[in-house]
Amino acid sequence: MGPWQIAKRLTEEKVEKPSYYQATRQRGNHQTMCDFETPYNWTGGSVARILERPEYMGDTVNFRSHKLSYKDKKAVKNSSDEILVFQDTHEAIVDRRTWHMVQELRKTVRRIDTNGEGNLLTGKLYCADCGGKMHYRRGTTRAGRDWRGIPNGEVKRTSAGFNCGSYNSDRKQYKRICCSHSIKEDTVKQLILETIQYALKSVRMDEAAFIKSMRSSSEVRDKSEVKKLKSDFAKKEIMRRNSRSLRLPSSMNLWTKYWYTR
Numbered sequence: 001m002g003p004w005q006i007a008k009r010l011t012e013e014k015v016e017k018p019s020y021y022q023a024t025r026q027r028g029n030h031q032t033m034c035d036f037e038t039p040y041n042w043t044g045g046s047v048a049r050i051l052e053r054p055e056y057m058g059d060t061v062n063f064r065s066h067k068l069s070y071k072d073k074k075a076v077k078n079s080s081d082e083i084l085v086f087q088d089t090h091e092a093i094v095d096r097r098t099w100h101m102v103q104e105l106r107k108t109v110r111r112i113d114t115n116g117e118g119n120l121l122t123g124k125l126y127c128a129d130c131g132g133k134m135h136y137r138r139g140t141t142r143a144g145r146d147w148r149g150i151p152n153g154e155v156k157r158t159s160a161g162f163n164c165g166s167y168n169s170d171r172k173q174y175k176r177i178c179c180s181h182s183i184k185e186d187t188v189k190q191l192i193l194e195t196i197q198y199a200l201k202s203v204r205m206d207e208a209a210f211i212k213s214m215r216s217s218s219e220v221r222d223k224s225e226v227k228k229l230k231s232d233f234a235k236k237e238i239m240r241r242n243s244r245s246l247r248l249p250s251s252m253n254l255w256t257k258y259w260y261t262r
Contacts (some may be wrong), residue, residue, distance in 0.1 A: 003051070004044035014040045018050075051106065054085065057099045058092030061085050108133065121188060125162050130178040132166035137182075160185040 001009070010017075020039040022028030035041075054061060062084045065075040108123030125134035137160060144154030162185065166178040202210045 002044070003047040006047045007042035007044045010042040010047075011040050015042070016040065017042050018046060048106075051102055054099070055090075056092065056094050057096050058088050058090055059085050060089040119185075121162070121185075125183075125188070127164040127166065127178060127181055129181065130164065130166045132164055132178060134162035134181075134183070135165045136185075137161050137163055139185075162188065 016024075016039055019028070019034045020036065023034035023036070050056075063078055063082055065077050066082075067073070067075055105123070119136045122136050123133060126132065127134060139160035140158045142156050142158075143151045144156045146152045162183050164178050164181040167180045199210070
């Protein structure tokens, strides 16, 4: 489910939105700005901001924004290298693996068709050449035409499939990162069915060996995922420390300059 789908469900279940929850308990900055007539009207933006906050996995984030002057009340957002994150400062309500998994899932856009359903394989297929995600292409129908372009009463159908998302992705510079690789949805489903049938056959032949192989492959996959997350986090921490040692955040620079010039 995407942020707007989650917001719709929260509204239907009559869950209080954050501004109303805080205003009724005399908390936060929405005590005078909250619309008390719509206590359950959630928005996708509110859900997205909740999903993006690392505070829910026990971290404290400082220096998100700064002010250009002590006379100016308008806050300006800081760049990522000026933001400081302190881990495990309070009790977490979601583990780190789940939080990072949500961030990866949010990178993939899942479009819903006219039936109100999305394709189950969206975000799970990757191009074998460039490694980019394969985008789902729905099947279409259009009127057939003869060689003169006049409708001839026939109906032409285009089967659903997946195309390489890196093909013509940089349209501003007219560069082709990859070729127009594609595969039909029926072909993918047939491959999945054959894989399931092969797995069932392996279970019938030797169930113990199959369970052992699945557990070992799952452990290897989990270790690789954890290793990747740790390496990504270590790189970000090194970049932040280097930027921190080179210069202070903008807000601290301004205050330091102000006190020294007095």
